[in-house]
Amino acid sequence: MTLDTLQSAGPAAPSTAAERAVAERAPWFHNLHLPDGTQTAPDHPLGDFPAFKWREIAPHVPDDLSGWRVLDIGSNAGFYAFELARRGADVTGLELDPHYIAQAEWAAEQFGLADRVRFRQGTVYDLARMDETFDLVWFMGVFYHLRYPLLALDLVARAAERLVVFQTLTAPGEAAAAPPENLPIDAREQMAQPGWPQMAFIEHRLAGDPTNWWAPNAAACEALLRSAGLRVASRPGHEIWVAERAAEDPNAAARAAELQAVAGDGA
Structure with missing residues (x-):
């Protein structure tokens, strides 16, 4: 089989129950590694995302999160929520898109984490009405x-x-840079210097x-x-x-x- 044939053939048809379930719930943004080895987005353009991000952050989060309540804003298909729940946390995932919520709820069942993770529809601005x-x-x-x-x-x-x-x-x-406590109005040229806190719109x-x-x-x-x-x-x-x-x-x-x-x- 030539390279051109491989490229035109596309991904193989799903063969296992997990692969078929993943395909039915596509597209995926989180590449979850399911218990049977199936991956939800193995060809992600960013690589094994977000696992490689988690590997950077994981040492900076307590290994034991027992008793911790966690809010995952923009939880998508739940990758981070599942990792935090595995450390003992009780996790709420907040996600706007019902497509991703459905993925996350299904994945929680596959991982046996449905009792530690819940997902609800909403955005970060909903925190304004929550105590x-x-x-x-x-x-x-x-x-x-x-x-x-x-x-x-x-x-x-x-x-x-x-x-x-x-x-x-x-x-x-x-x-x-270390911005002054009080910038004089006629010294605004400092705002254009390297290191000044700036946000590009x-x-x-x-x-x-x-x-x-x-x-x-x-x-x-x-x-x-x-x-x-x-x-x-x-x-x-x-x-x-x-x-x-x-x-x-x-x-x-x-x-x-x-x-x-x-x-x-x-x-």
Whole structure:
């Protein structure tokens, strides 16, 4: 068989019950490794995604999460939710797309984790109307898709009692300047210097996706986390931060007032 024949033949027809079930629930964005060895997205353009991201983050999250309540925002097919549940956590996955929720609920049954993981439809903004808190809020792959990103991060920080795992698409550049406590109005040229916290606004599309709105640089990511009352505890990999509640939070009062205005009686 020639290379051209192989390329034109396409993937083999599903032969096992698991493969047929996976095919029926396609397309998949998470490549889950099912108990029988079947993979849900073995030809993912990013590789074994998101397993390679998890391998970076896993050492920065407690091995024993027994008693921890976790919220996975944008949970998709549930990869991270399942990994955290295996460490003993009680996990809620929040996902907007019912297609991914159906995938995740089916996969939870395959992994025997349906009693530790539940999925519900919603977005990060639903936290404005919730008084529920979690030990860990998992906030990966969502921030740059949001029209109101700092509002979302404030809501995440308010809901997190211990840790936040944060990941976002970023603009190039790892430099980080130390902005002054009070920038004079006639010294704004400093904002254009390397390392100043900046977010690039994407008016049209990035990678063909009209929901890619923002690309903060690394300095902006850390500044945004600080502004939300969090302290960077570690940086597991490129575009990934683990944060915890800061001991001092000078923006707390102003942030609470604005969140109250957004949430109304639900705050």
